[in-house]
Amino acid sequence: MSRDNFEWLNVPVEEAARRLLGCELEREIAGETLRVRIVETEAYDQADEASHTYRGPTVRNAAMFRGAGHAYVYFIHGIHHCLNVVTGVEGYGSGVLIRAAEPVTGLELMAERRGKGGIELTNGPGKICQALDIDLTLSGHSLGRPPLRLIKRPPLPADQVIATRRVGISKAVNELRRFYIAGNPFVSKK
DNA sequence: GAAAAGATCTTCT
């Protein structure tokens, strides 16, 4: 199928989560282009008790087993969607949750969709999906093609990347698998 | 300003 070049994501999830910082997501909606820059990520893989893939493949998480460069979208708490970038080899359930991003283009459309502006546009997993109109129909989508593309950027200097504990989970809480860009205002609090 | 609860769907126990 896709021969898109996502070999740079075919690495352990923690490394992939670091590499995704600073990369951009481009979303096309009805001829309009929205773009955001990733500023906060969290790593999940099959050996991780907090991961959806911990207990093996299911209908819901199948996209996470499809290999690096796919999107995995899930629906949470009956209200919100969350976007993951799948990493690693096909058949191994690993991926990176996009927790926060910084708007680059299409600010007005995002604000319109969110009903808010400024820092509240994309500083959380569910907020990004609402701002970019991401839903379950994009789960399993290849990120090499429209309407949702992942754009690689040069890696950040190591001293700009901070590793901390993850947010909003109740298992494996002490793992340092959340990464964010130091000093960026769009990184979610806590 | 901080804390708590509500909204509401899928999956697994």
Add this chain to the structure above:
DNA sequence: GAAGATCTTTTCC
């Protein structure tokens, strides 16, 4: 039947 990789609004200091 319960809990969840969340966000918003309300309530009480």
